[in-house]
Amino acid sequence: xxxxxxxxxxxxxxxxxxxxxxxxxxxxxxxxxxxxxxxxxxxxxxxxxxxxxxxxxxxxxxxxxxxxxxxxxxxxxxxxxxxxxxxxxxxxxxxxxxxxxxxxxxxxxxxxxxxxxxxxxxxxxxxxxxxxxxxxxxxxxxxxxxxxxxxxxxxxxxxxxxxxxxxxxxxxxxxxxxxxxxxxxxxxxxxxxxxxxxxxxxxxxxxxxxxxxxxxxxxxxxxxxxxxxxxxxxxxxxxxxxxxxxxxxxxxxxxxxxxxxxxxxxxxxxxxxxxxxxxxxxxxxxxxxxxxxxxxxxxxxxxxxxxxxxxxxxxxxxxxxxxxxxxxxxxxxxxxxxxxxxxxxxxxxxxxxxxxxxxxxxxxxxxxxxxxxxxxxxxxxxxxxxxxxxxxxxxxxxxxx
Numbered sequence: 001x002x003x004x005x006x007x008x009x010x011x012x013x014x015x016x017x018x019x020x021x022x023x024x025x026x027x028x029x030x031x032x033x034x035x036x037x038x039x040x041x042x043x044x045x046x047x048x049x050x051x052x053x054x055x056x057x058x059x060x061x062x063x064x065x066x067x068x069x070x071x072x073x074x075x076x077x078x079x080x081x082x083x084x085x086x087x088x089x090x091x092x093x094x095x096x097x098x099x100x101x102x103x104x105x106x107x108x109x110x111x112x113x114x115x116x117x118x119x120x121x122x123x124x125x126x127x128x129x130x131x132x133x134x135x136x137x138x139x140x141x142x143x144x145x146x147x148x149x150x151x152x153x154x155x156x157x158x159x160x161x162x163x164x165x166x167x168x169x170x171x172x173x174x175x176x177x178x179x180x181x182x183x184x185x186x187x188x189x190x191x192x193x194x195x196x197x198x199x200x201x202x203x204x205x206x207x208x209x210x211x212x213x214x215x216x217x218x219x220x221x222x223x224x225x226x227x228x229x230x231x232x233x234x235x236x237x238x239x240x241x242x243x244x245x246x247x248x249x250x251x252x253x254x255x256x257x258x259x260x261x262x263x264x265x266x267x268x269x270x271x272x273x274x275x276x277x278x279x280x281x282x283x284x285x286x287x288x289x290x291x292x293x294x295x296x297x298x299x300x301x302x303x304x305x306x307x308x309x310x311x312x313x314x315x316x317x318x319x320x321x322x323x324x325x326x327x328x329x330x331x332x333x334x335x336x337x338x339x340x341x342x343x344x345x346x347x348x349x350x351x352x353x354x355x356x357x358x359x360x361x362x363x364x365x366x367x368x369x370x371x372x373x374x375x376x377x378x379x380x381x382x383x384x385x386x387x388x389x390x391x392x393x394x395x396x397x398x399x400x401x
Contacts, residue, residue, distance in 0.1 A: 005092060006050040007099035010043050019048055019058045019082075026082035037080070040183045047103070049083075049096045056092045057083035059100065065179030066111055067172045068352070069296025069328075072179050075111040076104050076286075097125040098313055101286060105314050110290040113283050122282050126313055128348040130283030131176040132260040135276040140224070140248035142272035148242035149235045150202045155210075158199035160185035163210050163230070170230040174259075175353055176281075188212060188228050197227065202239040209236030211243065215251070226256035237267050283348040288317040289332045291351065299328040308338030309347060317344060341367040 010016050020034030038046070041060045048058035062077035078100070083092050104112055113130060116122050155162055160182065171177035178184070189197060195214050201207040212228040224247055231237045241264070244254050255276060258264065265273045285291050288309055304324050311317035322336035340357070342350070346365035349355040360366040 004051060005056070005095045005099070006053075007096070007103075008048060008050070010046050010048060015048065015055065016043060016046075018055045019046065022055070022057060022084045023080055023082045025085070027080070040186050041079075042183075047096070047100050049092055049099070051087060051090070051092065055084075056087040056090075057081075057096060059096060061100065061104075062181040062183060063109075064181040064184075066113065067177050067179065068175050069298075070172050071294060071296035072172070073110050073291060073294045074108070075113055075178075076109050077178075077181065078112060078114040081114075093121055094124055097122065101125060101284065101313060104286050105316070108287070108290065110285075110287050110294055111283060112286050113281055115279065116282050119282070122284075123345060125284065126311065126344045127282040127284040128345040129280045129354060130348050130352040131281055131354055132278060133257065133281055134260050134262070134278045135255055135257055136262055136265070136273050137253055137255045137276040138268075138273040139253055140245065140251045142270070143241055143245040143248070143254070144269050144272075145238060145241035145245055145267065148239045150208060150239040151204055152239065152243055153201040153204075153207070155199040155201060158189050158197060158212065160189065162201075163199075163212070163228070166207060166210055166230040166232065167228070169232055200243065202231075202236045202243075208233040209240060211240060218253070218255075221252045222250055224251045224254045226254065229256060231264065234267075237264060240264065241267055283352060285317070285344055285347050285351060286314070288321060288344075288347070292321075292323050292332050293330050295330065295351070297325045297328050297330055302326050304336075306336040306339040308341040309344060310342075311344040314344075337369070339369045341369075 010019065016038055020032075020038060023029070023037075024031060024034050041062065045061045045063070046058055047061060049056045059081040060079045062079060064075060064077060065072040066075040067073070078097075081093070081096070083096070101112065112127075114122065114127065115133075116127070119127075119129075164180075164185075168179065171179065189199075189212070195216065197212060197214055199212045200210065202209040202211075209231040210229065211226060213224055213226045215222065215224050217223070218225075224244065229240065231240055247254075256264070260275075260278060262273070265271070288311075302325065304322055307321045307323060309317060309319065309321065319334060320336045320338040322333050324331045324333070342360070342365060346360055350357060350360060350366070357366055361368060
């Protein structure tokens with residue numbers, strides 16, 4: 001089936017125009033709007049698929065990193081997956097993903113992540129749920145935090161370099177957070193007009209956090225939408241809430257993005273914040289050895305795991321592996337007893353810590369050679385407040401499939 005498809009990169013401006021038209025139709029975007037998106041992502045980061053010489057669809061790749069166990073693991077995000085209507089149902093979408101993953105493996109990428117419009121397609125390509133990404137909401141009147149110990153500095157011309165160091169400090173302690181691609185910072189800081197972005201630092205010479213937000217009408221109600229934030233100290237957390245509470249005379253509700261277990265809500269006097277939306281992102285282990293060796297592990301753990309992994313798309317990932325963990329680092333060698341058997345899909349939620357080995361065993365995604373429950377695999381699970389990932393403020397995904 002895949003032999004009828006030709007995979008490649010954008011050859012010229014004509015390719016870009018054709019792919020742009022396909023994506024605009026897929027995502028119901030205004031004509032010509034893809035030009036700005038292509039510029040933001042970079043033409044070199046797009047992949048396309050042809051059928052009999054005709055462009056059938058394409059996608060964007062965002063090379064970046066993802067933090068696991070306080071270590072940065074090379075990861076490529078997948079976005080803007082779109083297939084022209086006349087080629088849907090032909091196998092073009094799965095062929096495009098399979099070719100892209102083989103390309104990523106050849107490039108030495110360890111992981112790939114995306115937001116799915118349909119899980120079934122991406123599960124066929126080896127992706128599985130990796131973490132949560134949620135929108136929380138609270139009434140501005142209900143915040144009721146009065147203490148603020150840090151000064152607040154407005155940033156009148158916000159740029160990524162002002163916030164990157166603070167963002168990285170927060171991200172590296174949370175499994176699943178990103179070392180962001182520049183396009184993501186541009187999405188946050190330079191939205192389409194007429195939206196205005198406001199940014200503030202918490203603290204003086206050495207800021208301890210920041211908030212980036214916009215104000216808009218949501219259901220005929222004035223809302224403050226937090227586009228990005230970083231909190232590094234308790235004082236910054238209290239300053240965050242006090243700053244938002246001071247908007248209560250004009251703002252009715254506040255929304256922010258976080259994980260399913262949100263640490264910011266612990267600072268509120270009451271459980272007044274509620275989950276507004278909850279979503280899951282998918283992860284694909286592209287290179288088993290690289291992914292297991294590049295992530296971090298608890299420094300007090302010394303153990304071996306004997307894995308038996310099956311990957312139908314990337315055969316080098318299949319077989320028996322021994323993961324040896326010592327002093328916070330992992331080393332992988334081939335061979336071993338293969339005591340824990342799982343498909344490549346099942347490795348993703350185990351890798352991120354979204355689900356425990358016993359939970360995956362219960363659902364049939366992990367088999368243990370012994371009758372007893374599998375070991376806790378604490379080396380793959382770092383205690384965290386939640387798994388969260390954000391590709392962009394709009395989370396451009398694959399709704400064109």
